[in-house]
Amino acid sequence: MANGPKRMTRQRMIILEELRKVTSHPTADELYELVRERLPRVSLGTVYRNLEVLSETGEILKLESAGSQKRFDGDTSEHYHVRCTCCGRVGDVDVSGDVALPDLANFRCEGFSLSRASLEFYGLCDDCRAAAARGECRMPETATDVRQ
Template structure:
């Protein structure tokens, strides 16, 4: 099987990557599209989607997928943990003291599957959703 060659870094792809790497919010493609339009007013949403897929396939960014949620993108492709708010879907990085250690895939087996990748995600409430919950509880709702 022939290895895929990296795709050329087009001007649009470069700007999308630059804008994503400025963020820590792990935006959806739609959110990033709105940001990129400030620099590329004529860019289409489809172009942003396609380039995010290419950048993800090449390992330049991370694509964060969770069942029932929109894909989000992370400009930091290094292994690290994420936390997702169970209320609003916001995603953030988990601070970790020391080296990030993911379990070795060679120790896991699943009948009928070949494991290609892994991720570890934490779930909780973001500060905004926690504040709203506490406000509702304070008024007895």
């Protein structure tokens, strides 16, 4: 099987369209539920495979964090993300002014050739912060004190 360019199938196009409609950075399972509204017979495996292809071709971003489910972003522009340390929700960070990652050429890592970097912020989403303040949410030990 050749590893050439992947053609844009109807299923892949619908998965991409549905991902680009939302800003919630869904997991594959969450996106599967959205896609099923348009393609009732689509399988979860098809959604997973197509998300991998779309990620490999640069059509979407795959957001990976240790211990968390992968999430996907239809916005491939350079931007930053914030992840809730309680529920795992991911959002975009609105940065004012001209803020960019440092130039990779300025970094040296013995035994590595740097190709890219990412910056992710962590905090509590409004829902988890409110639930924790009411004593309704047990936050992980790494979460920040909600009274701050």
